[in-house]
Amino acid sequence: MESNQQNPQANEMANELAIELATELALNFHRGQRDADGDPYILHLMRVMLKCHSTSAKQAGLLHDILEDTSATEDDLIQAGICPNVTQSVKRLTRFAHIDYADYILALAEDPIAKEVKIADLEDNYAIGRVKYRSEHRLEDARRLERYILSHRFLSGHLQRTEYIEAMRLVGLA
Incomplete structure (x- = not known):
């Protein structure tokens, strides 16, 4: 979707439509949900999306909690028109209760x-004002904050895999 160099306007329109589709899905499935501050949960999803760069990441940012926190399924995303690579990323972002957090990361x-x-989700989750x-x-x-910080450091390349595993183990999070 993001590689149409012959017609940049068509490419831009396709990217906008892809983000609109993900926004509609997020609004519909997360309707009525609130965060810990009592704010509409969609605001968290929008902040995550705004930190992402590619259209695929923006879509996944809007949808990153949809499989975990709503009744939506992988098939719902595919049938709505979310491309397979974004759907797969959303699935990877879904943490199931039986999966250790470090293994998930x-x-x-x-x-x-x-x-x-x-990375964008963690930054929003541990923003000092929130x-x-x-x-x-x-x-x-x-x-929880230590888990977020260690995971962010690993994902952003500041901790090697073995350092991350050891740090999570030392603080009792792995």
Whole structure:
């Protein structure tokens, strides 16, 4: 979709339509959902999308929680017109409860689209203005932030795979 060099206007229009499609799906499936601050969940998805560069990553950014947090299925995405590579990235971004967080990050790191989206997601999740301090959950919150920071460092190339695994193990997150 992003490689039509003969007609840049057609390419730009196709990219816009692809993002609109993902936006519509996200709005429909996440309708009524709120984040921890009580804000519409779609705002998180939009912030993640805005941090992404390629159209495929923008689509995946809008859809990154759709399989995990809604009734949507992989088939729903395909039938709606989401291309297979974006659908596959969204699937990689879906963390199932039985999968260890470090293993989840290591697996999605192999997918460039999923990796770009997860970096944007982590940045939004631990943005200083959005981080909650809950005295009754401070240890749990601190562990979650440490997990986000270590995962971001690994995905952005500042920690090697073995360093990431060891760091997650040392803090009891792997």
